[in-house]
Amino acid sequence: MYRRAYLWASDGTRLITDQQTATFAVKQIVDMMGKLMRSKAPLFEVDSRHQLSFVRRTTLGEAFLLSLKSDLGAISKHFPAHRHSPYCTLFKRFSAPVRFLFSGNKLFVEDVPRVNAAIEKMRAFAKGPALGGAMRNLRRCEHENGKASRELLLRLREGYSKLLAIRLDFGYYSNLSDKGRIFAQSVSLKEAQQHRDRLLSYLRRGPLSEHLAGYIWRLEYGLEKGHHYHVAIFYNGQALAKDISIADMIGHYWRQTVTKGRGMFFSCNKNKEMYERSGIGMVDRSDEEKWEAVHEALRYLTKQDLYLRFRPGPRIRTFGVGGPY
Known part of the structure; x- marks a missing residue:
């Protein structure tokens, strides 16, 4: 971290x-x-x-x-x-x-x-019982999200000989006050959810939708960043390559079309050198080391609940899985 x-x-x-x-x-x-x-x-x-x-x-x-x-x-x-x-x-x-x-x-x-x-x-x-009960509740949520991620990856590995794995973070430009204080844009939870839905619709119905294999998303919040999403997207690696270009295309759609210039994105695929074990890019079904790196990269999206769990309100989803398609 x-x-x-x-x-x-x-x-x-x-x-x-x-x-x-x-x-x-x-x-x-x-x-x-x-x-x-x-x-x-x-x-x-x-x-x-x-x-x-x-x-x-x-x-x-x-x-x-x-x-x-x-x-x-x-x-x-x-x-x-x-x-x-x-x-x-x-x-x-x-x-x-x-x-x-x-x-x-x-x-x-x-x-x-x-x-x-x-x-x-x-x-x-x-x-005592209080701490044990609280820890079990946290682990239950982490386990459920982790299970959904693992099941998706298992089905994708069985269904595709090659996968193109893309990791993107979607958020909004931050503001800087006259006193140098960083604060998030005024983007409501409802707006952020609408932006997420439009982005997922683009993945399912956009120009590369016929090659979409699946995706995982997680909603987070911070005082300085505001609402933001961590997203993993998987495409059929037999049909597509050039993960950096695809990541940029999706990122620009978020920034220019979905958020009308208010949003920003970060492409992990463009910065593979930042990671000791890269679970992004082309992943061959037979490459055990690469697949372990994919699992390791996605564990962050679920295990973080054990440290800080974002609670925007009752019945509001902060984690989702789509696919396989």
């Missing part, structure tokens, strides 16, 4: 946002808390040598202290319409009394008992 994301203003100015820093902090906290709940030993101990006392910390203790430095206020600010992971909520609640004790990279000997006591409270609460 990148710590910063690049946005664009309508005049072409590139804006650097800290929204991804907040996303990274959430993942860091949730991953650390998952390990903490599975551990039993103290993270910090006081040791003495040559009549001097010092704090001995475990690797997990280092991760805990790093999480204490996270800006929890910025996380809430950037994701006001999200349900945060119960692990993140648990950390925020029980770390509050000790957050002020840690400054820089130093934990004082006299503060070790208070920090360890806070950690034990987290472990004790995690054994």
Whole structure:
């Protein structure tokens, strides 16, 4: 996950946002808390040598202290319409009394008992029914979306000897205030849904529709980016190639026709070098390594629910699968 994301203003100015820093902090906290709940030993101990006392910390203790430095206020600010992971909520609640004790990279000997006591409270609460129920609900949603994605990919692999995989992000140009604050355009959820429907209609009925194999989309929201979509599109690789050109064609349709110039897009296919294992472009049915990369790329679209789950309202879909066609 990148710590910063690049946005664009309508005049072409590139804006650097800290929204991804907040996303990274959430993942860091949730991953650390998952390990903490599975551990039993103290993270910090006081040791003495040559009549001097010092704090001995475990690797997990280092991760805990790093999480204490996270800006929890910025996380809430950037994701006001999200349900945060119960692990993140648990950390925020029980770390509050000790957050002020840690400054820089130093934990004082006299503060070790208070920090360890806070950690034990987290472990004790995690054994109760409340946290377990909340985590099961999150995992159920992630499992259902993940199952739908895996089933689509399985049917596509069985039905096509080659697939052309395209990954696009669709959003809207951001604004920059006189004070340098980045804020999203005023695009309502209803408008964003209408734009999504028009885009999907273009995929199903547009110039390349006869070669469409399937697609997956996910709706997200951020303070600086507003509503935006992560979309994976699959075409029959026996009929089409030139994934970069096709991605640009779809992106320009979103920007110019669907959103009337208000929208912007990012083509992952044009930036394959950004990814260590690329699950985009041409994918042959027999290429196990490439197919694993495809699955890995799409796991992000479902697993993110375990960290931050966008909740726009009841009965509003934030995830969808289409195909195979």
